[in-house]
Amino acid sequence: MQNISFLTQIFLSILIGIGALSHIVKPTFAQSASLTITPPVTEILLSPNKKLVHSFTVHNQGETLKLSANLHKIMPTDSWGHTMVDPTPLDESSIPLIIGIENADIKLGEPFTVNSGQSQQIVLSITAANVDLPVDTYLGLVFQQFVDNPPDSPQIPGITALILVTLTPDGALPLSLEIADFDLPAVHDSAQILTFTPKIKNASSIMVRPAGVLEVVSPKGKLVHSQELFPHLVLGNSERTLTARAKDSSIPLSWQASKLALGPYKIRLKVMSPGGTKLEEVERVVWILPIRAIIITALLSITILIALIRFRSHKLYY
Numbered sequence: 086m087q088n089i090s091f092l093t094q095i096f097l098s099i100l101i102g103i104g105a106l107s108h109i110v111k112p113t114f115a116q117s118a119s120l121t122i123t124p125p126v127t128e129i130l131l132s133p134n135k136k137l138v139h140s141f142t143v144h145n146q147g148e149t150l151k152l153s154a155n156l157h158k159i160m161p162t163d164s165w166g167h168t169m170v171d172p173t174p175l176d177e178s179s180i181p182l183i184i185g186i187e188n189a190d191i192k193l194g195e196p197f198t199v200n201s202g203q204s205q206q207i208v209l210s211i212t213a214a215n216v217d218l219p220v221d222t223y224l225g226l227v228f229q230q231f232v233d234n235p236p237d238s239p240q241i242p243g244i245t246a247l248i249l250v251t252l253t254p255d256g257a258l259p260l261s262l263e264i265a266d267f268d269l270p271a272v273h274d275s276a277q278i279l280t281f282t283p284k285i286k287n288a289s290s291i292m293v294r295p296a297g298v299l300e301v302v303s304p305k306g307k308l309v310h311s312q313e314l315f316p317h318l319v320l321g322n323s324e325r326t327l328t329a330r331a332k333d334s335s336i337p338l339s340w341q342a343s344k345l346a347l348g349p350y351k352i353r354l355k356v357m358s359p360g361g362t363k364l365e366e367v368e369r370v371v372w373i374l375p376i377r378a379i380i381i382t383a384l385l386s387i388t389i390l391i392a393l394i395r396f397r398s399h400k401l402y403y
Contacts, residue, residue, distance in 0.1 A: 101305035103154035114171040119147025120228060120244045128292075129211065139277060140185065141246050143207070145199040145226050153196050154207055156184060159223045162325040164284050168320075170225050170243060170245060180222045181214040206264070207353060211250065219253040219291050221321045249320070251291055260367070261288040262356055262364050265324065269369045274376035275346045281338040283327050283367075285356060290321040293393045295364065297356040299342050310340045313354070319331040327354075346373045 121144045131137060143152070156175040174194065187208035192372060193199050199205045229243035249322045251258070267283040287293060294316045301310035309374070315335035319325045328335035342350070349370050356365040 086341075087383075097158050108321055120145060122149075122226075122244050122246045124246065126247045127249065128262060129227055129248070129252060131211070131213045131252050133213050133215045133252060133254055134258075136236065138208060138210050140206050140208045140246075141226055142207060143199060144204045144245070147201065149198065149200045151193055151196045151198050151231045152205075152228050154191070154228050155194050156221070157225045157227050157245075159225045159245075161320045161393060164324045164326040166317060166325060167328045168223075168225075170227060173315060175224065176294050181220055181226075182222055183212040183214070183249060184224075185210045185212075200375075209248075209347050213250075213252050216252050217254060219251065219258055220397050221291050222250045222252070223292075223320060224248040224250070249292060249318075253291075258291050258293070259289045260320075260358060260364060262286065262289075262293070263288060264354055264365050264367045267354055267361065267367050267369065269352060269371050272372045272376070273342075275342040275344065276375065276377045278339050278341045279352075279371070281327075281340075281352070281354075283320055283338070283354060284324045285317075285327055285365075286324045287319040287321060292318060292320045294359055295356050296359060296361070297354065299338050299340075300353040300355070302351040302353065303346075304350065309350075312338055312340075314338075316359075344375070347375065348373065 123142050123144070127139060127141075129137060129139070143154075156177075157173070158171040158175060160171070161167070162169045166222035175184075181350075186193055187210055188206075191205075191207065197205065211228070225245040225247055227243050227245045263286045265284045265286050267281070269279075269281070273279050281299065285295060295314070296316055299312045299314065300308060301308075303309050312329040315328045315330040316327045317328070317335070327338060329338050342351075350373050351368055351370055353366065353368045355363060357363050
């Protein structure tokens with residue numbers, strides 16, 4: 086009876102917890118899931134005083150919606166390529182760009198209607214200011230459901246197209262990359278997969294899409310493993326976790342040693358510019374040992390030795 090009462094208390098606690106969470110979670114507009122935008126990311130290289138016109142298309146696969154579009158600053162939030170949108174609409178005086186909307190019937194921040202199953206194109210003109218040094222600007226074109234009387238702290242979901250602009254007076258881009266968090270164990274079991282999670286730190290204010298390769302060299306100097314790095318975009322003054330290229334997607338960097346692997350292996354990580362110039366190279370040495378096999382062999386040896394000792398003692402007794 087005490088066990089039944091205890092289980093009943095746990096069940097009631099779970100129900101109360103679920104009920105409390107239902108009051109904490111804020112409602113969202115289900116219609117936002119029906120919106121898509123193309124292109125989702127636009128990278129622009131622009132010279133001073135030059136103008137570029139670019140279009141974005143928002144597609145509505147749900148019910149008819151009244152939307153608004155605004156420009157916001159964005160910033161990287163972690164080493165996996167995630168970004169955060171500044172909730173305050175852009176103050177254009179804070180960036181070296183002049184951005185205008187070419188649509189005759191749509192203005193930024195004002196509502197427009199996209200019918201069910203229809204699309205709306207937004208055309209932006211981007212004019213670069215006169216700058217002496219390369220500089221980046223990261224913006225998001227945010228589409229949200231238009232609300233006539235928004236709450237005090239609006240939590241209105243939307244969809245964002247990233248606009249990443251680099252201004253360069255002479256086409257030259259400063260690159261300052263550093264490999265970090267490439268700390269490997271001194272000894273590794275050959276039966277286990279060795280996984281790598283290095284990061285590339287971009288100390289410059291200019292975004293870059295570096296290339297590179299991970300190589301494993303045997304004690305005899307033979308290349309036994311190679312993985313091409315996925316060309317992730319690294320925004321200025323941020324870092325990115327490096328992964329391997331697998332067709333058009335990325336996978337973790339890893340290496341499975343052969344069963345016969347034994348000795349010091351060199352793990353070499355090379356990072357290059359998009360043009361192939363080597364920017365950074367780091368090498369680590371890891372001793373590969375059949376640790377699991379050694380442990381199993383040692384246990385078997387000890388077991389056999391104990392059995393032999395007991396057998397001999399039993400034989401001498403008789």
